[in-house]
């Protein structure tokens with residue numbers, strides 16, 4: 007489902023990671039582990055296609071990461087507290103994305119589903135910039151799951167979430183056993199939630 011071949015990314019010639027080979031089969035939950043600066047967010051951004059690799063290749067179901075074909079397959083929550091349009095309600099943020107992919111009726115249906123799953127039906131009615139960081143994170147993660155993409159990329163999804171919200175997140179992922187999930191986390195409990203761990207060393 008997801009593949010890296012000799013993948014590397016450098017900033018100003020300083021490599022963050024290099025020579026990375028990885029094959030992630032459908033339905034796998036892969037945890038990116040590593041200290042601050044190890045390159046977890048950088049790798050997620052390269053898979054999402056918002057940043058390009060310096061060397062090598064990343065593909066999603068055989069399509070180059072970042073290509074329209076790959077983007078259609080991927081739900082993304084990177085910096086989940088910060089990526090909503092602040093003046094729109096959470097509900098409208100969700101609808102905006104759902105309508106890019108789906109008919110009006112289908113968009114309304116999938117938005118209602120994730121709002122219920124994440125318990126955000128009520129506060130998704132106020133402007134996102136009036137929501138707490140945890141509320142925004144819940145909306146962003148819900149947004150990544152809109153329309154059940156086969157792959158989701160989540161950057162520290164539990165960082166701002168309380169215990170109950172984290173339980174909602176994992177329950178939502180558990181309801182999607184075929185979903186391929188790549189997520190970064192510093193939370194020890196998340197090691198029990200994944201099938202594989204990619205340990206990324208911090209390069210000095």
Ligand SMILES: Nc1ncnc2c1ncn2[C@@H]1O[C@H](COP(=O)(O)OP(=O)(O)OP(=O)(O)O)[C@@H](O)[C@H]1O
Pocket residue numbers: 017022040041042043044045046047048049
């Ligand atoms: N746009 C950028 N320009 C220059 N250097 C960058 C840029 N983005 C990231 N880096 C560098 O790349 C390295 C990896 O950063 P990254 O954010 O991927 O780490 P991380 O593993 O996600 O860290 P954390 O656990 O703190 O979130 C760091 O040394 C960082 O300074």
